[in-house]
Amino acid sequence: xxxxxxxxxxxxxxxxxxxIKTLMSHIMETGYRHTxxxxxxxxxxxxxxxxRFNGSEIFRTDLFxxxxxxxFITFFTTAxxxxxxxxxxxxxxxxxxxxxxxxxxx
Amino acid sequence: MGTSHRVSRREFVGASAATVTAxxxxxxxxxxxxxxxxxIGGGFGGASCARALKQIDPKLQVTLVEPNKTFTACxxxxxxxxxxxxxxxxxxxxxxxxxxxxxxxxxxxxxxxAAARTVGLADGTSLSYDRLVLSPGIDLRFDALxxxxxxxxxxxxxxxxxxxxxLLLRKQLEAxxxxxxxxxxxPANPFRCPPGPYERACLxxxxxxxxxxxxxxxxxDAKDTFSKQRLFQNAWKELYPGMVEWISxxxxxxxxxxxxxxxxxxxxxxxxxxxxxxxxxPQRAGRIATVAGATxxxxxxxxxxxxxxxxxxxxxxxxxDACLAGAMPKSAFTANAxxxxxxxxxxxxxxxxxxxxxxxxNTCYSLAAPDYGISVAGVYQPKNGxxxxxxxxxxxxxxxxxxxxxxxxxxxxxxxxxxxxAEVFG
Numbered sequence: 467x468x469x470x471x472x473x474x475x476x477x478x479x480x481x482x483x484x485x486i487k488t489l490m491s492h493i494m495e496t497g498y499r500h501t502x503x504x505x506x507x508x509x510x511x512x513x514x515x516x517x518r519f520n521g522s523e524i525f526r527t528d529l530f531x532x533x534x535x536x537x538f539i540t541f542f543t544t545a546x547x548x549x550x551x552x553x554x555x556x557x558x559x560x561x562x563x564x565x566x567x568x569x570x571x572x
Numbered sequence: 573m574g575t576s577h578r579v580s581r582r583e584f585v586g587a588s589a590a591t592v593t594a595x596x597x598x599x600x601x602x603x604x605x606x607x608x609x610x611x612i613g614g615g616f617g618g619a620s621c622a623r624a625l626k627q628i629d630p631k632l633q634v635t636l637v638e639p640n641k642t643f644t645a646c647x648x649x650x651x652x653x654x655x656x657x658x659x660x661x662x663x664x665x666x667x668x669x670x671x672x673x674x675x676x677x678x679x680x681x682x683x684x685x686a687a688a689r690t691v692g693l694a695d696g697t698s699l700s701y702d703r704l705v706l707s708p709g710i711d712l713r714f715d716a717l718x719x720x721x722x723x724x725x726x727x728x729x730x731x732x733x734x735x736x737x738x739l740l741l742r743k744q745l746e747a748x749x750x751x752x753x754x755x756x757x758x759p760a761n762p763f764r765c766p767p768g769p770y771e772r773a774c775l776x777x778x779x780x781x782x783x784x785x786x787x788x789x790x791x792x793d794a795k796d797t798f799s800k801q802r803l804f805q806n807a808w809k810e811l812y813p814g815m816v817e818w819i820s821x822x823x824x825x826x827x828x829x830x831x832x833x834x835x836x837x838x839x840x841x842x843x844x845x846x847x848x849x850x851x852x853x854p855q856r857a858g859r860i861a862t863v864a865g866a867t868x869x870x871x872x873x874x875x876x877x878x879x880x881x882x883x884x885x886x887x888x889x890x891x892x893d894a895c896l897a898g899a900m901p902k903s904a905f906t907a908n909a910x911x912x913x914x915x916x917x918x919x920x921x922x923x924x925x926x927x928x929x930x931x932x933x934n935t936c937y938s939l940a941a942p943d944y945g946i947s948v949a950g951v952y953q954p955k956n957g958x959x960x961x962x963x964x965x966x967x968x969x970x971x972x973x974x975x976x977x978x979x980x981x982x983x984x985x986x987x988x989x990x991x992x993x994a995e996v997f998g
Contacts, residue, residue: 471824471841487840491822536796536822538840 472553474567478545486517486525487540490555490563496531512557515539520549529557545571606633607922610691610701612681612860614638614666616645617892617907618707619996622674624915632919635699636669637691639680643997646765647904648989649734653742654775655783656942662734664997684864686885703918706866706873706882707892707907708858709733710764713871716854717757718829718838727832728849731772732764744848745776750784752847755837757827758793759854762872764893764902766799767948769852771938774804777812778941790844791818792837794826799901800938800948800968807940827851857894864888872896877954879917879927880910889914898958899950906934908992929954931962937985945969945981 473487490512497509509531517525525541553565609632611622622636643664651657670676677699683692684704691699712730714721720728731741745754754776758769773791780787789812798804808816819825824841831838836845856862856871866873866882873890874883880895882888891914892907900906909932917927935949951965969981 469823473841489822489824489841540840 470553470555470563470565472551472565472567474551474569475545476568477570477572480545480547480571482545483542484545484569485540485542486551487538488515488517488553488565489536489538490515491536492555492557492561494529494531494533494535494537498531508559510558510561512537512555512561514554514556516554517541518552518554519543520547545569547571606631607702608633608635608700609703609705609918609922610635610637610699611705611707612637612691613707613709613858613892614640614643614676615707615709615892615907616904616992616996617709617911618705619643619666619669620908620911621705621707621891621915623669623672623996624912625918626673628915628919629922630673632922633675634673635675635677635701636666637677637679637681637693637699638666639678639694641665641678644734644738645904645989645993646732646734646768647992649731649738650768650772650775651939651942652734652738653731653745653772654779655742655746656775656779659735659739662738664993666997668998681860682863684860684885684888686865686888689887702887702922704864704888705880705914705918706858706861706864706888706890706894707911708860709893710855710902711858713854713856717827717851719832720830720851720853724830724832725851728830728835728851730852731850732768732852732855741848741850745779748784748787748847751786752784752788753845754780754787754789754848754850755844755846756789756791756850757830757837757852758791758795758798759852760794760821760826762896762902763852763855765936766901766903767804767936767938769793770798770800770804771940772850773816773818774807774811774938774940774944777808777815781812781815787815789816790846791816792825792827792839792844793818793820796820796822799936800946802971803946803969804938804940806971807944807946811941811944855893857890861890861894866890866894868896870896877957877959878929879921880914881917889918896958898952899961900932900934900952900959901936901950903934903936904992905936905988906932908996909933932959933966935988937981937988939982939985940978941982943982944975944978945983945985946978947981947984 471489495510499507548571555563645662666676679693729741731737829838866885873895875895880889891910893902913930920927932952937947946969948968949966951962952959
């Protein structure tokens with residue numbers, strides 16, 4: 467079962483640079499491995515991660531087979547106004563997870 | 573796997589370099605005096621090696637350099653923390669080793685001149701050697717976790733070197749109120765005693781269950797898997813239900829920083845404030861290994877798995893926790909096994925022979941409760957320049973067995989401790 471960890475500061479001053487941290491539990495199976503019987507283990511990776519703030523996209527990244535299990539993605543943004551960050555991970559085999567966190571900007 | 577036997581480019585270059593080194597520094601086979609071997613570090617590795625050298629070849633002049641007059645053993649020190657064993661039961665002296673013909677020098681080694689083959693001591697004197705053995709154990713990395721320096725360790729003990737720190741952690745547990753939170757921060761691999769943090773969790777939980785049953789224990793881990801994991805996790809459920817919680821790396825368990833003022837451990841995803849915080853930081857080879865030029869950029873010592881000779885410092889051998897031994901875990905048993913192999917290799921090299929390819933064994937017992945033992949055993953041999961698992965050898969305790977089986981393994985653990993300490997120090 468997938469699960470997300472999010473770290474967004476609860477409060478910030480307007481104009482502050484803030485760090486956002488995310489971790490999604492995921493096997494990130496490359497598709498290059500074989501079973502002992504010789505069958506390919508099908509690729510099962512997260513292919514895309516997106517962060518929206520108050521509805522507008524502020525960060526996006528594509529993920530590839532070389533990225534290790536349980537991708538830990540952190541990035542910086544500028545605190546402009548109070549609101550809600552929405553995170554979305556999508557990937558192979560219909561994988562789709564979301565999470566959200568709010569910030570108060572003073 | 574046909575490819576696994578291929579010599580990689582790195583191995584080939586490394587092997588060629590070693591050959592050149594051997595030619596550049598021929599052995600002093602013509603030397604008149606008895607060959608001199610200096611061993612730095614009087615723990616399980618160094619003390620075993622000094623003794624083994626003298627036993628293999630009584631003509632060798634063997635000097636053991638160790639500043640402490642008393643050695644305090646780490647194996648079983650978790651039982652001391654749980655209040656069920658005295659620290660004195662962990663302590664051993666060097667008298668018997670000296671009586672066997674080893675010169676014991678109670679000084680710290682502060683310098684190594686690999687070209688002149690001398691060791692400088694804290695009192696300003698120096699020792700000459702034909703072969704040097706480093707068994708310096710570990711140094712705790714006080715630069716690895718933000719806020720965790722030596723001063724912080726007096727508030728948030730690591731207890732990863734037995735002695736005062738062991739007793740400090742025990743005192744903190746004794747002083748804690750019932751209902752308190754104990755947090756253990758476990759490091760990423762490699763580190764001394766891979767099952768140690770989890771045995772400690774068990775034995776602290778045993779103390780809490782007995783004396784402070786409303787308390788909780790949390791393990792914050794920089795790893796997703798650990799030694800004897802299933803056995804430990806089963807023991808937590810069976811013996812300490814609802815008391816022990818483990819947060820793995822992928823659940824945000826990696827501690828990045830601590831705040832000793834508030835006893836807080838800080839991860840990427842949250843803060844945990846503990847009544848008792850046991851912070852086991854990342855580690856590296858003991859400092860003298862770096863002074864001697866034997867460490868690489870990992871902080872540990874790359875070695876030839878046949879002789880334990882350093883890959884970067886000729887005529888210097890590194891054994892025990894300080895060396896990079898491939899699949900072999902950093903344990904007292906390992907250090908003792910490596911010490912004997914290294915001693916035999918040195919005796920052979922000094923007499924101009926070629927050391928035989930060794931096989932080494934490690935066994936680690938852990939106590940999940942005083943009468944509940946579990947174990948892991950492995951057999952190792954050199955392969956592609958490292959010590960690799962011999963497939964099909966060794967294994968761990970079975971999962972579903974009656975409590976009598978666990979009680980028997982706890983007895984074996986006691987016997988093992990008595991046997992190894994008698995062999996090394998007795």
